[in-house]
Amino acid sequence: MNPARRIRDEIAASIQSGAWRPGHRIPTEQELAARYGCARGTVSKALSELAASGLIERRRKAGSFVAHPPVHSAVMTVPDLAELIAARGEAYRWQALAIERLTGGDDGFARPALAIEGVHFAADEPFAFEQRRIALGEVADAADADFEAQAPGTWLLAHIPWTEGRHVIRAVTPTRKEARLLGIGPSTACLELDRTTWRAGGVVTHVRQLFRGDRFDLVAEFRSGLESARPS
Amino acid sequence: MNPARRIRDEIAASIQSGAWRPGHRIPTEQELAARYGCARGTVSKALSELAASGLIERRRKAGSFVAHPPVHSAVMTVPDLAELIAARGEAYRWQALAIERLTGGDDGFARPALAIEGVHFAADEPFAFEQRRIALGEVADAADADFEAQAPGTWLLAHIPWTEGRHVIRAVTPTRKEARLLGIGPSTACLELDRTTWRAGGVVTHVRQLFRGDRFDLVAEFRSGLESARPS
DNA sequence: CTTCATATTATGTCTAGACATAATGACGCA
């Protein structure tokens, strides 16, 4: 086994088993190097990984300590809806309801913008209702895309990779119009997902998706560091 | 600026700006070392960080490539409810409704177990309804804890750090009993959060929390790698 | 033309040593 990996795993095990409580001071790099019979650089690499994964904290001169607040961060993968539905083995379809070019007005979103409304279908039943804005100043190509044929999320994913963003998730009761579009009763709970996406500089798109509560869950996992941050 | 950091940031910028599309081959470590006038180890470290953050993929002999599917993973921090409410500047209170020791029966959860039901209050109004199981085989101390005085989540967070787990989030309509406990109408949408938590070996606890849809959102952020996986 | 062995190559990991940096703690002075 790699010395670096071995050191990393043994320290991680000591922490996760509870043998080393939060705040416990880890031996210095020199001590560990002597104990494992390897160079300090190797120990340093192992500790760096543990620090990156949040398991320990390192302070110059002071040493390395078992990290202290185990705030649970969960990783939620947000796949493209077309993929998600295909993965379920259901047929996917997108239907645009309205596509409009906004030049004036003010809703807090940049202008010019494209405003798109539509419904995602799974197995020919409504699955989610989507309202979207795309900033044409950031994504000029979007003006030429055919959003009747392709859902804007799918198009954006292929054309504007590597963005940052923020989701807000809530439970809401649909409006009468939304309930009709989703083919559900007016008191069926829906999951609302508000996503703002940006790329160095400006907001690229904002989308509000309303999911039928009875056909959709979100799954998020948390783990104590190690393995890559981004499980493919 | 650190050479390593500089290399890392310049490559990340090339990717995020779209100049290097997914699949693009990154110069070899040797070429980069020569271009930046540093040792190969330094380049390797920079590329390792980019790979860990998911921005690139590295393959022996083949080289390093801009990673290809930018599946959006969002990081959701799941704070303790007591902390969350305190952070809002509201008074927090926990009220236990039932605490029971389960030895027989079978609901798919280990035995013996502690079954706890209660309500979380914010500013003296019901905020969330909680149903929990704790595996006494994994957490023997829990038998002596006072869950009338302290919410089980708070106690567990302090006593059982470093766990892994899984959330399932949905929108639901509350049952009549739940609506009454939360002080809402029977058709107010609620956010349901199902969390299973485990630690090397066994499931530690399972909790189902039902939030008033009008008083709670979940926030999740995604970003293209870099900064630590676990923002404190 | 296919198949298998081999050479090449880029990454993966490690070493031993160097200097930088930041924070602690001790010492001395007011």
Place this chain on the structure above:
DNA sequence: TGCGTCATTATGTCTAGACATAATATGAAG
């Protein structure tokens, strides 16, 4: 007692070189 200074110390980063490993590319044999 209180405060500023300075040496100490542990981590942070880097280097130049070495060997390991895996996968591609090449070439020889069938």
